[in-house]
Amino acid sequence: MTIFDTLKAMIERDGRAVLVTITAVRGSSPREAGTRMAVRADGAFSGTIGGGALEWQALAEAQALLSGGSSRMRTLDKALGPDLGQCCGGRVKLMLERLERDDLSWLAGLVEPPAAGGRVVIGMPQPHGTYLRCWADAAEAALLPEGESERLLPDGRLVESLGPQNPAVYLFGAGHVGRALILALAPLPLDLVWCDPRPEAFPSHVPQRVILRREAEPERILASAPDDARILIMTHSHALDLAIASAALAAARFAYIGVIGSGTKRARFVSQMRQAGLTQAAIDSMVCPVGIPGIEGKEPAVIAASVVAQILLVESKRAALAPAQPRKAPVPHRSVGEKPLRNV
Structure with missing residues (x-):
């Protein structure tokens, strides 16, 4: 079961949920870029971005997004030591997206990876500021350099890695x-x-x-x-x-x-x-x-x-x-x- 299965179930139940993604890491961090966490409307969550003060703040920001408002996306850029008092000496960037029932169609398309492989998706910007995702073909997957978890292209598309399948x-x-x-x-x-x-x-x-x-x-x-x-x-x-x-x-x-x-x-x-x-x-x-x-x-x-x-x-x-x-x-x-x- 992937994070997209979990998100889909949360939205079907509550009408909305927040996807938290580590988009970039510099230096030491509890989790790597590409790690995701899904947050439910009642505060419950699935997955972890490393625990501690970073995760606590991400959960608080997720609850703020879930409370409403026109914006459905926000980003955080935190130095773990100076900003959060954590011993890790790194810097972490997060993207938080509020997903709603109109996102269920593309979420359903990501529940199962394509048979030919490829763990990379293309994000298409939507008016509300989140990304409509779908599986990338081989040429699109090649746009993401080895070792990177995401890249924003000049035309506004976000190429992002979902990471390897679970053993x-x-x-x-x-x-x-x-x-x-x-x-x-x-x-x-x-x-x-x-x-x-x-x-x-x-x-x-x-x-x-x-x-x-x-x-x-x-x-x-x-x-x-x-x-x-x-x-x-x-x-x-x-x-x-x-x-x-x-x-x-x-x-x-x-x-x-x-x-x-x-x-x-x-x-x-x-x-x-x-x-x-x-x-x-x-x-x-x-x-x-x-x-x-x-x-x-x-x-x-x-x-x-x-x-x-x-x-x-x-x-x-x-x-x-x-x-x-x-x-x-x-x-x-x-x-x-x-x-x-x-x-x-």
């Missing part, structure tokens, strides 16, 4: 650990797909952003998963775990494949995967047991915290490597001796 996480299994894990993952910038073929396996209340898949054939779900998805496997059946893990490893296109289990389970899976013809390189990319070293507890919430920390470490390493060496291969596993064998 996709496919979680197989809706047992105790799966339920704890989905709650731990839900607040993070991840696209979550939760899979379990059993009737009534999912709880009655699920975080809004989570997509539920109940198909009996997990291989079909994996086939629909995007390249570089993160795969987490913790179903009610070891045989099903093995089938899903084997299919994911054979695909050789996922960024992370983690299986809950013990050292005994890993050894058994490795033996069966070899017999099935999987290469040693593919088998070695399986993370089992899942989670980071040093966290001993077996409680579902503890395992979930450990797994979430591992996923975030994977993301940090991928981000650090991305400029020079984009990675497509799964993350290598740790040997049994490096981590407590505490998932079952």
